[in-house]
Amino acid sequence: MTERISQTQAIIIAAVIIVAGVGGVFLFTSMTAPPGPEPIKIGFISGLSPPGAYGAAANIKDGAELAIKHINEDGGLLGRPVTLVVGDSSGQVEKGIAAANRLITEDNVVAIVGMLHSSVVLSVQDICEEYEIPLLPSGAGNVMITQKNMSYTFRAHITxxxxxxxxxxxxxxxxxxxxxxxxxxxxxxxxxxxxxxxxxxxxxxxxxxxxxxxxxxxxxxxxxxxxxxxxxxxxxxxxxxxxxxxxxxxxxxxxxxxxxxxxxxxxxxxxxxxxxxxxxxxxxxxxxxxSYHPNMELTEQGERAQDGWYIEYGHGPEYFGLNGYSDVMCVAQAIEIAGSADSVQIANALRGNPLERWGSTITFEDTPGPYHQQASPPxxxxxxxxxxxxxxxxxxxxxxxxxxxxxxxxxxx
Known part of the structure; x- marks a missing residue:
């Protein structure tokens, strides 16, 4: 015996089909939505484990990570988020070279910050020169680092x-x-x-x-x-x-x-x-x-970094950490000046333009000698x-x- 479907039942069935169809379209659309913009990657290398100076290296990393956080809170760079890709050199040349090669050839970083062991920097800067990647060593003071007059090395640390x-x-x-x-x-x-x-x-x-x-x-x-x-x-x-x-x-x-x-x-x-x-x-x-004392007068960037340290880490900053923060911020300013995340254009923007750091506004001048692209704090x-x-x-x-x-x-x- 064939049963007849009432008008009310028909309306209910039609409504269920429509809802299911809309849900399917929504699910399909969500699953196939285009990904967000590719992040801009900044590399970080330092001696985060013994025999490296791991305490100072950890402070530099804290500063670099805080800078990344602040940059992303401000909307990122060129409409893209920014990430920090970390490598540990243990203060040893071989590990530093391996980390630099990985960051540049596999992770595609646009710049590298963080290093404090001069022997590592002196080797890694040759790699950065070859691949045209800006290098900002945050705590390495050997004069030869800048005396070599390399195009892609920029330092704002005391020599x-x-x-x-x-x-x-x-x-x-x-x-x-x-x-x-x-x-x-x-x-x-x-x-x-x-x-x-x-x-x-x-x-x-x-x-x-x-x-x-x-x-x-x-x-x-x-x-x-x-x-x-x-x-x-x-x-x-x-x-x-x-x-x-x-x-x-x-x-x-x-x-x-x-x-x-x-x-x-x-x-x-x-x-x-x-x-x-x-x-x-x-x-x-x-x-x-x-080179840093809490009673020093700081720039607006320095004050934000200092405040951020208390919020994120529960204590005030120290010199190496502030350098890590400002090295990332220098890269960020160069990206904005260049209007590009291309490493060569970043280097060109780092060179000769005023850049705000935690303690002052500096300029990396293309002058020969030990102060080539060097800005020394007090x-x-x-x-x-x-x-x-x-x-x-x-x-x-x-x-x-x-x-x-x-x-x-x-x-x-």
Missing amino acids: DLDRADSWLNFSKYMGWEKLAIIAEDTDWGVGGIEWVENQQSDVYPGCTIESWVVSRESPDYYTELLEIKDWGPDVVLEIASQLFFYQITKNAYEVDLSTQVPLLAAAPEMPQQGAWEAVGEAGVGILETE VLICQFTEFEQALEDTTIIFPESKATGDYTPPGDL
Whole structure:
């Protein structure tokens, strides 16, 4: 027997068919929607694991990632999102070369930032030159990096030459005539000694310098530090990175050297996370080479970075991290100036145009010599006078024009 479908049932069935059809069209459309714009990729390489200076490298990475976040919050670049592609060199040349080749040939990055080991930079910059990729090393100070006058290397970090002049001028200012240098057996340590010796006759001819180069493989440095103590210096300059700085600092305290003679750290070591836990009371009295102090006047970019650090990381920034932030921001500004994410056009825009950074507006000038496409920040000497003291509470000792207090000798701490 055939059943008749009522008019009401027919309307219901038709409605179900229509809804199903619309849903299918919606599902098909959603599944076949065109993808969003391809992200612009910026490469990052640094010594994020031992024997690299992993604390400083992590700070640079924090800065670079914060800059990427801020750029994307502002709508990205050229209507495209921006991503950071990370490589770890462990502070070793071979790993740095491998990371650079991968970032350039596989990940198609438009620029590379982040490096702080000069030996790695000196090799990777040849690769960047070959592939025409801008390289902005965030914490590598070897003068040869810019002295090579390469077209695709841009640096806004203090050089070994800047530091050497500052150390000698500071010693002269303090009246210290005997300068002992203990340095790790790397391009950073040995190169630092060479630049101090090269600059001595021009900057402080009355100073006597003795140097000790130590192996990073050594379990301790008691022998060398006792020799330094017997020599009777007025100040001891430590040119060593992270783990080796920690070891030298602790050993100097244990042999009663730093309780009598000031130690001058060649780089911002004490603001690194874990530094106080590593050196303990041996860190009290340390003099340190800095280019950033929380009481400095910052640019609008620097203030945003500083605020962002507290929001994202729960504490203030330090120098290396700010450099990582501003290196990414320099690439971003160049992309906007060029109106293109092409690496050659980015390099052309980096060169000769005013670029805002955390502390000032700089220009990478195409001039021959050690300051080719180099913009050096100021060099400060600060002193940590209390256990677990934060950088913002340290005293700026030098230069005199920026001093916030006087030097405190070890015996008065």
